[in-house]
Amino acid sequence: MFAKSKSFLFSMSKLFHQHQQWREMGAMAKVRLKWVKNKNLDHIIDTETDLKAACILKDAIKRSPTGFLTAKSVADWQKLLGLTVPVLRFLRRYPTLFHEFPHARYASLPCFKLTETALMLDSQEEIIHQSHESDTVERLCRLLMMMRTRTVSLRSLHSLKFDLGLPDNYEKTLVMRYPDHFCFVKASNGNPCLKLVTWRDEFAFSALQKRNERDAVTGEDGLYREFKRGQSALTFAMSFPRGYGAQKKVKAWMDEFQKLPYISPYDDASNIDPESDLMEKRAVGVLHELLSLTIHKKTKRNYLRSMRGELNIPHKFTRLFTRYPGIFYLSLKCKTTTVILKEGYRRGKLVDPHPLTRLRDKFYHVMRTGFLYRARGVGMVSKEELLLDKVDDEGPEEEGSEEEEIVEGSELEEDSEDE
Known part of the structure; x- marks a missing residue:
């Protein structure tokens, strides 16, 4: 027993010595x-900011009981969507996705519904979510497994929804279908959270x-x-x-x-x-x-x-x-x-693109087509084209050279706030 204790102390001493070395390195x-x-990489952020805003608006229109949104209802969404232009101008910029029409009672009030092209893209997105559901569940489990209490607030998770590739109504569909994986709980401050039920080795x-x-x-x-x-x-x-x-x-x-x-x-x-x-x-x-x-x-x-x-x-x-x-x-x-x-x-391209990112490449292609040919109205993208796995191999395009520029005197402030 003494030999085991001596061996244990020697191991702990060695570990402590290594730990001290690791501290000194810094x-x-x-x-x-x-x-x-x-x-x-900056250009990717530029293009995907508009892409994400369009996807959020598409989902909001789809959720709406009326099947459309009015310009008034989205007027204060600019900061939420991360846009640098008013939401009304943004919607009008992409007629291949959003069809504008006057309100039935208030003729001066612009309304927007999804075009047939947008609806077709949305149906393809639903198919991808269904066929890759196990992958989505795994990624959500991994996120929760990294958390100290195996929980994450729904507010934080909602912010990451687009980045994680979660379906729009993941709380009512995805989560509810896996009660052996997830459950809803309340944090000590009363905020709703998602919790991992069982650790997954x-x-x-x-x-x-x-x-x-x-x-x-x-x-x-x-x-x-x-x-x-x-x-x-x-x-x-x-x-x-x-x-x-x-x-x-x-x-x-x-x-x-x-x-x-x-x-x-x-x-x-x-x-x-x-x-x-x-x-x-x-x-x-x-x-x-x-x-x-x-x-x-x-x-x-x-x-x-x-x-x-x-x-x-x-x-x-x-x-x-x-x-x-x-x-x-x-x-x-x-x-x-x-x-x-x-x-x-x-x-400037994803090395291993997820099927959902490929679909978003199509979405961006439709957006750009509508932006370039707004005067011609909708219908510039054929249904056959949208059924292809890729659209001219286009995603957010690479722009500029590969050079990276050192910005003299630039310091990133830790406590600066984003939008």
Whole structure:
């Protein structure tokens, strides 16, 4: 028994020594990096802001008992939709989706209903939600499994609905069909929340672990086999802005970071020093996993802020995005701050697009067609065209060069508020 105790104390001493080393690394290599502008990724935010607003309006019209919305009812939705133009002007910009007609009683009041094209796209979306429901349930379970109490407020979840690819009425359809997975509860402050009923071991496997295991199976990477034997740490894919990768201090810092043990976002981290470099890598892993769960590999910073406590990430977590520009990109387009997982994109396109993102590419094609040919009215997009898997391989287009511009003197304020 004494031998076992001695062995245990030796192991704890070794762990403590390693932990002290991990803490010292941050002090040894604090590198201050300037924000770098990426035109391709910024353009994605530009186009998808309008796409998301159009999708929200489409769902609102579909939910309406009358089957249409009046210009008056949506007049104050501009901030909610994240638009830089009035909602009425936005609706009129896309006649291929929204058909304008006068109100039956008030002739001067514009009303909008969905066009046949929009209804066809919506029916295709319903089919995708039904055929990929198991995938949606898994992503929702994973999100809840990362939360400290396995719960998330419905307000926070509603903000992430578009990014997670949840159906419009997920509370009444998706959630209610899986009582062994989810239930509704009330938080201590009275806010309604969604709670995970049972922990799912089969889902407790991060995107980073999946990628490394896949590479190991295909023989592309022997690192994962070493990781499983406890001989190495898993590494994050890095794509540095031009000029950063060549800087010795940045390379040395990233090498130290990559060598730190990888803590899965689904593992208990309560025994890790919150001020240590190990906890910082764990926080990076949590943000990496959450962005991996989104179908567009991006979301707004404010949506993450509302879940910060449950995710057990630092109060000033924006610095993690700016400290690791090889993993994340912050876009300041459209009067908001959006964080993007860089490995999810290549030359302005999603590397592994979800079927729902392909449908949204069609949606964007219809929007752009209506914008370019508004004078001709609706009907510029054929039904046959919309039944294709892709429409001219179009999504939000890549624009500009691949160059990334270092903006001198630009600092991202942690406490600045988005819309």
